[in-house]
Amino acid sequence: MTKLSVNINKIATLRNSRGGDLPNVVQFAKDVQRFGAEGVTIHPRPDERHIRYQDAYDLKPIVHTEYNIEGNPIPKFIDLVLGTKPTQVTLVPDSIDAITSNTGWDTIKHKDFLVEVISEFKRNGIRTSIFVDPDLHQIEGAKETGTDRIELYTEAYAYQYGLGNKDAIKPYAECAQLANTLGLGVNAGHDLSLENIKFFKENIEGLLEVSIGHALISESLYLGIENVVQMYLHRLS
Numbered sequence: 001m002t003k004l005s006v007n008i009n010k011i012a013t014l015r016n017s018r019g020g021d022l023p024n025v026v027q028f029a030k031d032v033q034r035f036g037a038e039g040v041t042i043h044p045r046p047d048e049r050h051i052r053y054q055d056a057y058d059l060k061p062i063v064h065t066e067y068n069i070e071g072n073p074i075p076k077f078i079d080l081v082l083g084t085k086p087t088q089v090t091l092v093p094d095s096i097d098a099i100t101s102n103t104g105w106d107t108i109k110h111k112d113f114l115v116e117v118i119s120e121f122k123r124n125g126i127r128t129s130i131f132v133d134p135d136l137h138q139i140e141g142a143k144e145t146g147t148d149r150i151e152l153y154t155e156a157y158a159y160q161y162g163l164g165n166k167d168a169i170k171p172y173a174e175c176a177q178l179a180n181t182l183g184l185g186v187n188a189g190h191d192l193s194l195e196n197i198k199f200f201k202e203n204i205e206g207l208l209e210v211s212i213g214h215a216l217i218s219e220s221l222y223l224g225i226e227n228v229v230q231m232y233l234h235r236l237s
Contacts, residue, residue, distance in 0.1 A: 005039030007213025
């Protein structure tokens with residue numbers, strides 16, 4: 001069975017846009033787990049424009065499912081991960097000014113760096129995953145870094161699927177098959193949604209976990225707004 005990890009960055013974005021503590025990210029993390037989510041994902045960035053570094057520490061005691069922290073392994077991020085010791089750390093090569101993750105690692109070019117970082121996390125009992133494009137050479141390179149898992153960067157699949165091109169699944173299926181052969185666990189994330197997740201799951205061998213944030217939160221607004229409007233009308237009647 002594939003686990004669902006809910007990325008709560010957008011909840012922090014909404015909180016930060018107004019100041020104060022509404023919505024509360026800790027309470028939201030408690031709730032998504034209560035509703036059945038099998039993991040909570042955060043992706044703190046250096047400017048703390050959504051998830052703050054303190055949030056990572058505040059969430060640690062209440063995430064009783066899988067706690068996944070994503071990010072670029074700059075020194076501050078490494079210290080955060082070692083300080084919180086989540087279930088999993090997902091290494092993402094996003095630049096400081098990136099709006100969202102937009103590329104996977106070149107696992108061949110950055111092999112030595114990744115080996116060093118991954119070794120440190122694994123010495124501390126933290127499962128590691130590398131964000132990668134659906135490229136067979138990069139999967140082979142990931143194996144050489146010592147990582148436990150890969151996370152397939154699924155933006156291209158999601159975009160093409162929306163255009164009706166179901167063949168876009170093929171490179172992902174091939175990479176997952178190779179990863180399984182090499183003994184690497186397979187995660188996936190980025191732009192997965194209610195529209196495209198079922199087809200992806202059905203075609204990816206051994207898919208262990210998906211991390212979904214933007215689409216899930218947006219879909220929750222659409223699917224939940226009718227209920228909330230009715231609740232307000234009831235209180236005003």
